[in-house]
Amino acid sequence: MKHEPVVLINAFEVAVADDEAFLQGWERARNSLRTQDGHLSTQLHKSISPAAEFRFVNVARWQSEGAFRVATARPEFSSRAVPYAFHASLYTVVREDDRSTGQTQWQR
């Protein structure tokens, strides 16, 4: 495991009728994880269209893959079943382009 920042991207399949229940469950998980070492930030995205395949997508930054693994392996977190289909992986940013700062970064 490398000691570089990683990005968790987690795409959830949630029916429109389940929005409030999903948000409550997500907030409980977020409240648990945000206190863990290495958690940097979280952004939860909701689709504009109710017909989107993934109606919620969480993008969370962690200081390292190791910190993420430790935090999510804790029993009180890992034992909590998520009642929605989800697609989660860890990522690094390989291309970045920001007009507001004029920065373009290319990484391999």
Place this chain on the structure above:
Amino acid sequence: MKHEPVVLINAFEVAVADDEAFLQGWERARNSLRTQDGHLSTQLHKSISPAAEFRFVNVARWQSEGAFRVATARPEFSSRAVPYAFHASLYTVVREDDRSTGQTQWQR
């Protein structure tokens, strides 16, 4: 269509052997879109694991849904076929939590 910032999240299914071809195609599309009105930023994420379901995920910010629709409806962009399965939707940020700034924002 509302005039608020939107986030395009696009998850691509790319085999490991196709990484370079995918990146070249993505850069061509990015170079075209970055010059369009309303494009704010783009971050391309690559999965740490080669076994990830979505090996690349693009997260791009636009000033509005309308600006995104205009830019991607241009013939030179819309006629270009993407030879990879992808899952794209537009989102808004509904929960935000950033330890580095101490900001917590809750939106509906």
